[in-house]
Amino acid sequence: MNGLMQDYPLTVHTLFRRGESNFGHKRITSVSAGHEAVTTYADWADDVRRLAGALDRLGIPRSARVGSFAWNSIRHLNLYFAVPASGRVLHCINIRLFPEQISFVINHAGDEVIFVDESLLPTLIPVLPSCPTVKQVVVMRDSGGAADCHSDMRGIAVHDFDDLVRTTNPVEFEPVDEWSAAMMCYTSGTTGDPKGVVYSHRSVFLHSMAASGVDTLGIGEADRILPLVPMFHANAWGIPHAAIAQGAELVLPGSDLSGPTVADLIVRHRVTMTAGVPTIWISALPHLEGRDVTSLRLIACGGAAVPAALSEDYRTRIGLPIQQAWGMTETSPLAAVGKLDADHAELSDGERAKLRTGVGRPVLGVEARLVRPGTLDAVAHDGVATGELQVRGSWIASGYYGVEQEESPLTDDGWLRTGDVATMDERGWVRLVDRTKDLIKSGGEWISPADLENELMNHPAVAEAAVVGVPHPRWSERPLACVVRVPGQDVGEAELLSHLSTEFARWQLPDRIVFVESIPKTSVGKFAKREMRELHRAAYAECSDHHA
Template identity: 55%
Template sequence: MRGLMQDYPLTVDSIFRRTEAHYADRLLVSAGPVPIRTTYGAWAERTRRLGGVLDTLGVSADGRVGTFAWNSTRHLELYFAVPGTGRVLHTLNIRLFPEQLTYIANHAGDEVVFVDRSLLGLLAPLLPTMPGVHHVVVMDDLGPQNPAALPEITTAQVHDYEDLLAAAEPVDFHVTDENQAAAMCYTSGTTGNPKGVVYSHRSTWLHSLTATTASVAGVTDADVVLPIVPMFHANAWGLAHAAPMVGAAIAFPGADMSPAGLLRLMQAEHVTLAAGVPTIWQGVLPLLDGVDLPDLRMVLCGGSAVPQALSEAYRRATGLPITQAWGMTETHPIATTGSIPARNLDDGDDALARRRSRQGTAVPGVELRIVEPGTTEALPWDDEASGELQVRSPWAASAYYNPDEGVTLAAEDGWMQTGDVAAIDSFGSVRLVDRTKDLVKSGGEWISSVELENEIMAHPEVAEAAVIGVAHPKWDERPVAFVVRKPGSEITAEDVLEHLRTRVAKWWLPDAVEFIDEVPKTSVGKFSKKDLRLRYSDYRLDT
């Protein structure tokens, strides 16, 4: 027997129509040299015109539309106009190396790229290497007070965004197939070429709905959301769809990602929910002394494990510990969150602090398991056994887009392989141990670089720390810690080791501690162990 429900497609354009109909008066703000204050109503009218622009430019029925832009209201217009007309949004990561940008634009088959004028100088030299890009549309985020001649582009037609919009007719959006592709994001390519992940309308709709639930971020029309996480990074963790779905106001930071600029925006716009990677929140933390953020109810953080010391520092400064979320580009990305009662907790409550330092439980719609790598045999949830974390969900990818030979994503029985090593307790709370490629194998036993880093960063004089495995003639590999001192600190290697002696097993202690100016970062702000290993590829340890 089958249910007798309507076959209503879960599509991005249905989110758009809901926002347009119910939340026309809610505010959208973009910071920058030319600040924008508008409403969802005005945004919706422009978004419909943008759909007409895509027709005028002759973008094919399911053509890929690239964006090379900061977080802004214009970028949000593209987020809905492109999939609303049946095309596929492809957000290009502005921080990738040039050869990676060329690779993903060609691999995706981009036909047009919409670019912020402040970023055009980065994109223009690469256009001759992107023969499929026939149109470049420039969005002026600098304004007349920052005149700059457009670079000469001979391989594509160049257009002004506002001119195209003014001349276009608004169009209706009507997508009928919820399994049609809506957007593409590429991984940051920490190993091999970047890999394409294709989100469907259905997966986007379901992920957005789940993000609004109280067990995840609880986004409502009473919120002012600040997506610091870039819109080119897994759809700003889904907030660029979830916020419009429920009419939450949005404050976009634009190009000013400085800690001071972000804090000013949080205060001026009465932000209630802000989301960014740990390095962002580490930068903002020193500025919080004496600052009042009475509207803030959630500091959402993901991208890499949040050090317990950082989360507790936010609790002391704002009354709010950091709320962790875990996921990947391949999981749309939110798969787990760690929501624990936040306010009025005793400073001495170490058990709660440790629990908040975990990655949390699976969000509704996501199932998890841990297995021995290369097998499908599930390991127990006892917080002791650790194995590869695997996922299945309506918004977990089943495969990469046209992958390189030998690159797979699904296990034999269809679960998605994450490459993360984790343990899960009896309540289903995930504790990330490491990435499989970042574990240190010493004498046949595994050492978690993530746990070592978190313990080192708990030292009050340490700003950043990254641990990598270095070849050892006897033990195969041994950990070496690369540490960034806080300004004014004179902490020594022995101080770091002494700090660790009561916190980790003796055999986990790093064989060396090296002080550096900054830990290299990936294009999305994570610590780049790959770059660190390359930089210190000649590093040698003695017996």
């Protein structure tokens, strides 16, 4: 016997239509080149429909990939809705990838057109000659200039975003299958090439509902939200979709995420909820202290572990602790939120601070389990025993785009392997304690030690090299390299960093290279990285402001 319920479409268009129909008076503020532009939902929605029509004018077919290479702005927000609601797929390109990686993801996704902020053209233009699928580029004027980039993009048609939207009539959206692709992001969370995660309309809709839950982010009509997590990073944690659907006002910060600017935006706009990685909150705290931040109800933090001291500093200095959330590109990303229970109020400040170092309980719609790595054997939920954290749910990836099934991230029984080692207590509270691999997460971005090690050992003066992540007061972790020189060679740190810089972005480079006689190894001859991390744990204890 089947239920007798309507087949209601769970699509991005449905989210858009709710915001358009009910909250036309609400405001969206977009910061660009030091200026703030304010528009209403009604005017914004009209531009979204015009942008969808512009995609038709450009000849972009349904299901085609539309790339975005942009900061958090209202134009990027237009793309978040116009592209999927019109049946295309928005590919948010991570601007922080190394050029070869940017080229790889554009080609792998098959982007036909890229919408790029004018300020990011110097980063994008050099990779376009190696991207044959890109036939058109649309420039979004975010820097206040009038750059003529046509001569730098031979063979590629160049358009102005504002001209396209202004000269196109708004269109009606046609029905879209809720299981069809809506957006995609690539993750560099594993060694090798980035992997593409494809979100369906259905998953985006359900994730938006989860982000609106009172025990998650609680996004609602009364909010004024400042999303500091980039819109090119895991759908900005799903905040834009949920905010529009619920009628929350948005403040989109553009490219300046410095501590003083973030603090000024929070205070001036009476922001109620904001979200970003720990590095942002470290730099913002001195500029928030002593100011009126009583509007704030939630400071969400993810992308990297939140130091207990940082959350407590916020609690004691501005009256509101940081709330940790956890997820991955593969989980859309909201999978667990560290919101304390009502009965946690009976605990001491120290006990609550310790709880906040965990990532919290899996949100409604996500199941989590712990197993012994490499097996399906369950691990006790006692808050002590450790195991690999695995998840499943309606917005959890079932595979990677264009990747053979043999490389599936799923277990044989359909759970996503997260690569994290964790504990879970009897009430489902998850605490991450290690990683099944030795990846380094710095400022919310992944760095591959193996790739750095291989390139170091490509240098003729290097006999052995091992890279580990060690604690950093601002970036959570930074890479440190231990190097054994070839006998008779006197290569120095500067030369090796210069060698690495030809293959890696600046933020991926080790902050320090330590020259040693030998590297400790395990009984089977592998680098003893746990021992190395402990040995160099205090290497960056006094650092704070490098690799912004």
